Amino acid sequence: MSTGIGRARARRREPAVWLAAPGALFFVVLVGIPLLIVIWTSLLNINASDIAHWATAPFGAMANYADGLMKPSVTGVSVLDSVWISIKFSVLSTVFGTPIAFFAALSVHHAFRGRALLRSLYLVPYVIPGFVIALLAQLAFQDHTGAVDHLLAALHLANVGTYWLIGGNAFWAMTFTEVWEVWPFIYLLLLAGLQSIPKEQLEAATVDGADWWPRLRYIVIPQLKGIYALAFALSTLFHFGNFTLPYVMFGNTRPSSVVTLPINIYYIAFQGFGFGIASATAVFNVALLAVPASVYLWMARRARAREARQERVRQARVQEAGA
Amino acid sequence: MRKSHSAHRLLPPVFSRVGAACLVVFIAVPVLYLIALALSPNSTVALGGTDFQHWTTSNFTSMWSAAAVAQGLLNSVIIAGTSAALAVVLGVCAAYPLARLRFRARKPLLYSLLGSQSLPQLSLLLPLYIMLAGLQGILGVHLIGSYPAIIAVYMTFGLPLATVVCFTYLRSMPTDLEEAALTDGCTRFGALRRVVAPLMAPAMVVSLVLAFLVGWNDVLFASALQNQTIAVTLEQFGVAQGEGFGAQPLYGDLMAAALVSAVPVVVLYLAFQRHLVHGLAAGALSGT
Numbered sequence: 001m002s003t004g005i006g007r008a009r010a011r012r013r014e015p016a017v018w019l020a021a022p023g024a025l026f027f028v029v030l031v032g033i034p035l036l037i038v039i040w041t042s043l044l045n046i047n048a049s050d051i052a053h054w055a056t057a058p059f060g061a062m063a064n065y066a067d068g069l070m071k072p073s074v075t076g077v078s079v080l081d082s083v084w085i086s087i088k089f090s091v092l093s094t095v096f097g098t099p100i101a102f103f104a105a106l107s108v109h110h111a112f113r114g115r116a117l118l119r120s121l122y123l124v125p126y127v128i129p130g131f132v133i134a135l136l137a138q139l140a141f142q143d144h145t146g147a148v149d150h151l152l153a154a155l156h157l158a159n160v161g162t163y164w165l166i167g168g169n170a171f172w173a174m175t176f177t178e179v180w181e182v183w184p185f186i187y188l189l190l191l192a193g194l195q196s197i198p199k200e201q202l203e204a205a206t207v208d209g210a211d212w213w214p215r216l217r218y219i220v221i222p223q224l225k226g227i228y229a230l231a232f233a234l235s236t237l238f239h240f241g242n243f244t245l246p247y248v249m250f251g252n253t254r255p256s257s258v259v260t261l262p263i264n265i266y267y268i269a270f271q272g273f274g275f276g277i278a279s280a281t282a283v284f285n286v287a288l289l290a291v292p293a294s295v296y297l298w299m300a301r302r303a304r305a306r307e308a309r310q311e312r313v314r315q316a317r318v319q320e321a322g323a
Numbered sequence: 324m325r326k327s328h329s330a331h332r333l334l335p336p337v338f339s340r341v342g343a344a345c346l347v348v349f350i351a352v353p354v355l356y357l358i359a360l361a362l363s364p365n366s367t368v369a370l371g372g373t374d375f376q377h378w379t380t381s382n383f384t385s386m387w388s389a390a391a392v393a394q395g396l397l398n399s400v401i402i403a404g405t406s407a408a409l410a411v412v413l414g415v416c417a418a419y420p421l422a423r424l425r426f427r428a429r430k431p432l433l434y435s436l437l438g439s440q441s442l443p444q445l446s447l448l449l450p451l452y453i454m455l456a457g458l459q460g461i462l463g464v465h466l467i468g469s470y471p472a473i474i475a476v477y478m479t480f481g482l483p484l485a486t487v488v489c490f491t492y493l494r495s496m497p498t499d500l501e502e503a504a505l506t507d508g509c510t511r512f513g514a515l516r517r518v519v520a521p522l523m524a525p526a527m528v529v530s531l532v533l534a535f536l537v538g539w540n541d542v543l544f545a546s547a548l549q550n551q552t553i554a555v556t557l558e559q560f561g562v563a564q565g566e567g568f569g570a571q572p573l574y575g576d577l578m579a580a581a582l583v584s585a586v587p588v589v590v591l592y593l594a595f596q597r598h599l600v601h602g603l604a605a606g607a608l609s610g611t
Contacts, residue, residue: 030479265449
């Protein structure tokens with residue numbers, strides 16, 4: 001990895017290094033210390049409430065931890081159940097959003113009049129603030145008076161008064177809203193991936209008589225796989241952490257089918273005042289997300305290495321052409 | 324010529340056109356529904372509809388007294404604006420050495436900045452709340468619910484974002500100009516101020532907008548820390564309407580206020596679309 005000017009002057013002490021100090025300090029205070037505190041509180045409370053047990057049976061503390069995760073919290077839903085709700089919610093949202101995103105990216109790759117406008121339109125759901133969409137969804141899904149109820153009834157798909165905001169239906173109303181709101185994120189990444197495919201490949205294939213399907217199948221899809229994996233991981237990660245939608249969309253009558261992990265932790269901490277259990281759950285959440293996050297970092301590094309490789313090849317070609 | 328033009332077509336034309344039209348309808352219907360509700364009297368919205376013949380802009384005048392919309396907007400502008408500005412200043416300063424110099428803390432700092440972006444928000448909210456409550460006791464001043472506290476908290480997300488965006492931008496910028504300035508006797512700080520900073524303007528705009536949106540769109544931190552931002556104001560207004568027990572809910576006002584708080588953001592986004600999309604993709608792909 002080259003560091004530009006840094007290489008030439010590596011030996012000399014650069015006072016400019018200290019420019020990073022204020023940012024780094026803020027970062028340590030706002031992220032580093034809080035992370036240590038949350039780990040500490042998650043352990044402290046458990047030890048304090050059950051210290052004798054901890055002394056005699058080292059694994060007792062773990063059972064206690066597990067108890068906190070298994071028992072229903074103030075929301076009436078156990079932490080493990082909300083982990084499952086969050087996983088379903090985030091993976092399904094990504095999966096349902098994928099075909100829309102693929103279609104959208106593929107439909108604006110070739111040049112045509114109005115392409116810029118269409119690209120902007122595709123971004124609209126993503127750029128409307130999440131709380132606005134959640135408030136709108138709350139009204140749209142209301143029974144008897146909501147637009148969704150009437151629309152589905154008019155299409156003979158459901159009866160008026162299906163009650164989309166309570167019971168199991170609420171989960172699907174929430175997932176639908178989430179899909180509508182964030183598919184453009186996957187679309188954006190796919191579009192970036194499409195634009196990095198060398199033009200010559202598509203043009204050469206066309207000269208050789210390849211129609212859209214072979215071009216898509218043998219040139220585009222293989223080169224989009226990497227970035228799609230990245231988009232999948234990132235998008236799932238974002239959905240998993242979405243607090244705004246379930247919190248705002250359902251007001252104070254939140255059905256248990258939408259108690260996602262962030263909602264549950266929030267209520268344990270700020271309504272049940274169980275900061276210990278909430279911290280333990282938050283730490284558990286970090287550990288849970290570390291898996292997709294490390295996959296993301298790994299994929300990103302690979303994507304970067306691939307880019308660097310392509311860049312080297314391109315430069316070599318330019319040099320050859322010049323020689 | 325024609326061949327190379329159509330070479331980028333990746334879907335059959337009819338499918339592409341019909342599909343795009345369906346997608347536009349899919350996007351437009353909820354947005355138009357929002358606008359229609361905002362333009363309908365409260366009594367019509369409460370009955371679940373909109374009446375095209377009786378559209379009125381009265382919600383846009385009545386909403387200010389129905390809820391503390393103006394105060395909410397002002398709070399959001401102050402909080403999101405200040406935290407974004409601070410995040411960008413500190414972010415540019417941190418990005419420069421990270422991109423151009425070699426030092427021992429470089430890699431750990433870079434990786435922690437990137438890693439922090441995938442931390443669940445609640446894992447930071449809880450300890451930050453505990454810290455603020457503790458500091459409050461020691462210093463004897465109110466921090467929870469104050470501007471400085473929430474501004475600092477939003478920087479938790481704004482600062483790494485701004486640093487990463489500026490870092491990625493700097494890495495893709497040639498070093499020739501700086502080197503020329505340095506050989507001509509400019510100090511490094513001089514080069515940073517006179518040469519690098521002006522060239523960094525697009526990256527700074529992107530990070531400013533993105534960091535602003537962090538604060539503007541947030542509900543979690545503002546409700547836990549009891550700050551009446553526009554998001555929290557409207558969320559609570561919505562809850563109050565739902566629990567109004569018999570009273571006519573002011574959903575028309577609610578939708579008008581929601582529309583007013585969404586429009587600046589959408590305009591901001593679309594105005595800087597080209598830069599933002601680039602910055603977003605760079606941020607997501609900057610695994611180093």
